Amino acid sequence: MTLEQIKENIARLHNELPAGVKLVAVSKFHPLEALMAAYDAGQRIFGESRAQEIGPKHTSMPGDVEWHFIGHLQSNKVRQIVPYVSLIHSIDSERLLQCVDAEARRVGRTVDVLLQLHVAREETKYGFTLDECRALVDGGVAGSLANVRIRGVMGMATNTDDEAEIRREFHEIRSTYEQLKASHFADNQWFDTVSMGMSHDYRIAVDEGSTMVRIGTTIFGEREY
């Protein structure tokens, strides 16, 4: 994509997405000039999936950018990202949640997080099963950790052309969010986020109640790994 095309893509998505659906521009592997083009078109939330990219990009970009971590997070990388991130989408174990809480306390921050749900057919995707997720919140973890705030859930659908399957999985993510909200977060107005939908399936995700889409390729083009 040229920088002009990136700006057009951001403008088109801002125009297309309904009010109440936030756009995370997934900028992993893309250079600063691509991010700046998106920024100039009004984009302020950027998503990265490699811990080592967040610090340098944070330092080089304007201060009003919100950084989200969306990829699989290892405990030994938590320290690298906690000073910079406003939302971690990919909490997939209680141990990781506790690790983020401890590190956030150490640096005097509170970090917003999402619980990643595993609904896809692929075994390679990380995340809690619905039962594990329920067990986690039943254990009272949400109230006991002072430096993380659980804002909602995140999930990925199976990578397939079967639209009905994708729709069913997004429906399951949204309905798990609704159940958790009713059972444990009814009084927390900040439990408001359902992160689902990527370049190839975000329209279905929005249809099924996404409040946050994570889009990379449609904005920036193919990544060069």
Ligand SMILES: *Cc1c(COP(=O)(O)O)cnc(C)c1O
């Ligand atoms: C890379 C990535 C995306 C963006 O994928 P695209 O297909 O490029 O839109 C979204 N979510 C997660 C978790 C990712 O790792």
